[in-house]
Amino acid sequence: MANKILSIADLEEAASHSLSVSARDFFNSGATNQVTLYDNYAAYRKYRLLPRVLRDVSLVDTGISLFDRDIEFPLCVSPAGMQAMAHPEGEMATSRACAKMGVNMGVSSYANHSVEEITVAGKEVGPINHVMQLYAMNDKAKQERIVRRAEAAGCKAIFLTADSPVLGVRWNEWRNGFMPPVGLGYPMYERTSTEIQQQSHDDGFSSTNSDSHSWATEIPWLRRVTKMEIWIKGVLTPEDVETAIEYGCDGVIISNHGGRQLDETPATIDALPACVKAARGRIKIHIDGGIRSGVDIFKALALGAECCWVGRPALWGLAYDGQQGVELMLRILFDDFKRCMQLTGCRSISDISSASLAIVNAYGPLARL
Ligand SMILES: Cc1cc2nc3c(=O)[nH]c(=O)nc-3n(C[C@H](O)[C@H](O)[C@H](O)COP(=O)(O)O)c2cc1C
Numbered sequence: 001m002a003n004k005i006l007s008i009a010d011l012e013e014a015a016s017h018s019l020s021v022s023a024r025d026f027f028n029s030g031a032t033n034q035v036t037l038y039d040n041y042a043a044y045r046k047y048r049l050l051p052r053v054l055r056d057v058s059l060v061d062t063g064i065s066l067f068d069r070d071i072e073f074p075l076c077v078s079p080a081g082m083q084a085m086a087h088p089e090g091e092m093a094t095s096r097a098c099a100k101m102g103v104n105m106g107v108s109s110y111a112n113h114s115v116e117e118i119t120v121a122g123k124e125v126g127p128i129n130h131v132m133q134l135y136a137m138n139d140k141a142k143q144e145r146i147v148r149r150a151e152a153a154g155c156k157a158i159f160l161t162a163d164s165p166v167l168g169v170r171w172n173e174w175r176n177g178f179m180p181p182v183g184l185g186y187p188m189y190e191r192t193s194t195e196i197q198q199q200s201h202d203d204g205f206s207s208t209n210s211d212s213h214s215w216a217t218e219i220p221w222l223r224r225v226t227k228m229e230i231w232i233k234g235v236l237t238p239e240d241v242e243t244a245i246e247y248g249c250d251g252v253i254i255s256n257h258g259g260r261q262l263d264e265t266p267a268t269i270d271a272l273p274a275c276v277k278a279a280r281g282r283i284k285i286h287i288d289g290g291i292r293s294g295v296d297i298f299k300a301l302a303l304g305a306e307c308c309w310v311g312r313p314a315l316w317g318l319a320y321d322g323q324q325g326v327e328l329m330l331r332i333l334f335d336d337f338k339r340c341m342q343l344t345g346c347r348s349i350s351d352i353s354s355a356s357l358a359i360v361n362a363y364g365p366l367a368r369l
């Protein structure tokens with residue numbers, strides 16, 4: 001079965017056969033008109049690779065160091081909620097697959113398994129670092145419990161999701177009357193399945209989530225309650241990179257939540273260069289959104305990202321074949337990335353730069369960056 005899946009597009013297609021329409025649309029869709037969802041992927045297509053030839057690429061080092069540990073290649077799995085809707089083992093299977101393939105994982109606050117279960121599952125397979133995704137919440141005592149549980153479970157960072165004061169407009173959820181399947185809870189939110197079923201998805205989010213969040217309320221508060229690194233997930237502008245630096249944050253994820261929050265925000269690969277320029281090396285810059293091949297990872301690094309994250313590909317892997325499906329997804333991206341490095345003449349991550357990229361110009365020859 002596995003040998004028919006050669007690309008992330010193959011995996012998406014295969015996954016769609018094992019998901020209900022409502023679950024598939026929940027995972028795959030973006031907000032309103034799906035403009036950003038599409039752009040995230042399409043924007044990568046305007047770059048072309050400029051290979052340097054006759055270089056010895058027999059030994060290629062794809063690794064980077066992240067949270068004081070080497071990972072196999074510059075890719076991790078983004079926090080995404082409700083993974084047990086894709087496979088009963090949900091986030092535990094994702095964690096095991098990430099550990100097996102030597103990459104890190106983000107744990108969503110809306111995970112169907114607890115951070116304790118997820119971290120243990122991964123660590124039983126091999127070395128792995130986790131980060132805990134967090135929303136600003138109305139109930140600060142509960143928010144603090146999530147942070148403390150994550151730290152006690154060994155998470156290395158908080159990824160504070162900053163793009164979601166309210167949920168994005170998701171027509172698919174309204175059309176399908178989306179509800180998580182009966183039996184699935186949100187243990188980090190201390191919500192049982194029975195409680196979840198009593199509210200619409202949208203109402204559930206707005207009842208727990210704080211829309212009065214701000215840099216001044218969230219970051220100093222987080223610094224007081226944890227020693228973990230603090231990263232801001234959902235940054236798209238150089239101005240917010242600067243603010244993250246002012247507040248002493250450790251990193252930012254250039255992200256538009258996979259096109260699920262505000263539609264018609266820029267593709268993340270288009271937002272990246274100005275953010276990298278503003279950062280001037282003072283804060284770590286990672287990226288997610290629309291990354292579907294090793295070539296996309298290479299392009300993001302060439303434009304200045306230190307590491308990439310993928311959301312939906314892991315969900316498709318899970319839906320296709322649980323832990324093995326997520327491993328397959330990571331293997332496809334690893335093999336493609338390594339091959340791309342070899343074919344562009346890069347022996348290590350530090351060899352990857354904008355010199356390897358050109359931009360398609362509709363009116364003339366390719367333009368060098
Ligand atoms: C089904 C689903 C659930 C998600 N849940 C969360 C979440 O709970 N918290 C969060 O910060 N981001 C969440 N995200 C966004 C991802 O972390 C990530 O930013 C996005 O999926 C990256 O885009 P990609 O799916 O194109 O790779 C979710 C994404 C999906 C598809």
Ligand SMILES: CCCCCCCCCCC(=O)C(=O)O
Binds near residue numbers: 081191200202205208
């Ligand atoms: C406590 C009940 C809340 C129910 C709302 C869950 C919303 C999950 C949002 C996950 C996410 O970020 C996404 O993109 O989807």
